[in-house]
Amino acid sequence: MTTIKEFELIEGKKGVRDKYISRTEVLDRVKELSLLPYKDTATTEMVAEYYGVPESTIRAVVFDHEEELLSDGYNVVKGDGLKVLKGKLLEATNLSSKIKYARQIAIFPRRAILRVGMLLRDSEVAKQIRTYLLNVEEISSTEQKREARKSLWTSEEEMTILNAVLTSVNNGGTLNEGLIKASKMINKKYSTVAGRWHYKVRNFADKDVLEKIRNNIGRSNKKEVITQPDYPSMELAYQIDKVYRENGKLKNEVESLRKMNKLMKEKYHKLKEEHRIVMNVIGSAMKAHTRDVLRREIYDDKR
Numbered sequence: 001m002t003t004i005k006e007f008e009l010i011e012g013k014k015g016v017r018d019k020y021i022s023r024t025e026v027l028d029r030v031k032e033l034s035l036l037p038y039k040d041t042a043t044t045e046m047v048a049e050y051y052g053v054p055e056s057t058i059r060a061v062v063f064d065h066e067e068e069l070l071s072d073g074y075n076v077v078k079g080d081g082l083k084v085l086k087g088k089l090l091e092a093t094n095l096s097s098k099i100k101y102a103r104q105i106a107i108f109p110r111r112a113i114l115r116v117g118m119l120l121r122d123s124e125v126a127k128q129i130r131t132y133l134l135n136v137e138e139i140s141s142t143e144q145k146r147e148a149r150k151s152l153w154t155s156e157e158e159m160t161i162l163n164a165v166l167t168s169v170n171n172g173g174t175l176n177e178g179l180i181k182a183s184k185m186i187n188k189k190y191s192t193v194a195g196r197w198h199y200k201v202r203n204f205a206d207k208d209v210l211e212k213i214r215n216n217i218g219r220s221n222k223k224e225v226i227t228q229p230d231y232p233s234m235e236l237a238y239q240i241d242k243v244y245r246e247n248g249k250l251k252n253e254v255e256s257l258r259k260m261n262k263l264m265k266e267k268y269h270k271l272k273e274e275h276r277i278v279m280n281v282i283g284s285a286m287k288a289h290t291r292d293v294l295r296r297e298i299y300d301d302k303r
Contacts, residue, residue: 005134006127006130006131006134009118009130009133009134010118010119010121010130014067014068014071017068017115017118017119020114020118020133021072021111021114021115022111023114023133024110024111024113024114025153025154026114026129026132026133027050027110027113027114027117027129028153028154028155029132029153030125030128030129030132031050031125031128033050033113034046034049034050036089036107037088037089038085038088038089038107039107039109040109040110041107041108041109042107042108042113043099043105043106043107043108044058044059044062044106044108045098046108047108047113047116050113050125051116051117051120051123051125051126052123052124052125053120053122053123057120057123058116061116061119061120062074062106064119065115065119068115069108069112069115069116072109072111072112072114072115073108073109073111073112074106074107074108074109074112075106075107076104076105076106076107077104077105077106077107078103078104078105082102082103082104082105085105085107086099086100114129117129117130118130118133153196153200157186157188158196158200158201158204160182160185160186161178161179161182161186161193161196161197161201162201162204162205164178164179164181164182164185165178165179165182165197165201165205165209166178166205166209167181168181169209169212169213170209170212175197175213179193179194179197
């Protein structure tokens with residue numbers, strides 16, 4: 001259900017959306033965002049994939065709000081600029097055939113991607129983004145807003161966690177020691193940092209590091225003492241990780257069932273239409289047969 005504030009965000013003037021346009025970190029919080037290795041931008045295809053909508057929907061948003069998006073850095077690259085862009089991308093990664101042979105490429109910086117989310121009506125990801133933006137805005141005190149924004153994660157903070165853990169484990173330390181160090185470096189609670197590690201950052205670590213952590217290799221001979229009361233045990237951390245993964249599986253199953261239900265409805269309506277056509281054909285054939293029989297009876301009576 002769309003609230004009044006959400007409706008204003010979608011249908012209101014540019015100034016309404018401009019109030020939230022700097023909060024691009026929300027994009028990574030709601031869903032992992034894939035970007036080109038060039039100035040943190042994304043193509044139309046990548047933006048459509050992020051929001052789970054067809055590319056034509058993104059193009060429609062651009063058509064209706066082009067001036068707003070241009071103010072956020074949206075740009076259609078062509079000509080010499082396109083050659084430079086392809087060259088930059090080629091240095092960093094292999095080009096997809098779609099980009100390689102494109103005559104022009106529309107690129108969206110993070111601000112433009114966020115604005116698209118404020119404008120898209122029928123996208124679950126966009127709805128989550130709007131909900132989060134509005135919830136943060138409704139927090140009344142300055143302190144509460146500061147704490148809410150602290151719960152957002154930037155890529156730099158996640159890399160700090162990863163590097164701290166790698167340094168600790170590879171130098172004979174433990175996972176907890178790395179997380180403690182990271183929590184001090186980014187000024188967040190250990191429990192918050194540990195949750196982020198198990199929810200996302202651990203996916204960036206290689207298999208050797210994860211194996212060391214699992215086998216507790218590199219643990220100090222001294223008994224590890226945790227003084228802060230909010231440090232969760234490793235068992236609890238693994239349980240949190242398990243819950244996150246199970247929740248992801250459930251979301252995928254729900255999405256599969258939703259798609260299956262949609263396909264079944266489409267199949268039902270198709271079969272219903274085919275049945276109607278067949279019954280009409282049978283009815284017409286029966287009427288024709290009845291008329292033919294009556295003609296023959298009348299003919300026989302006259303003879």
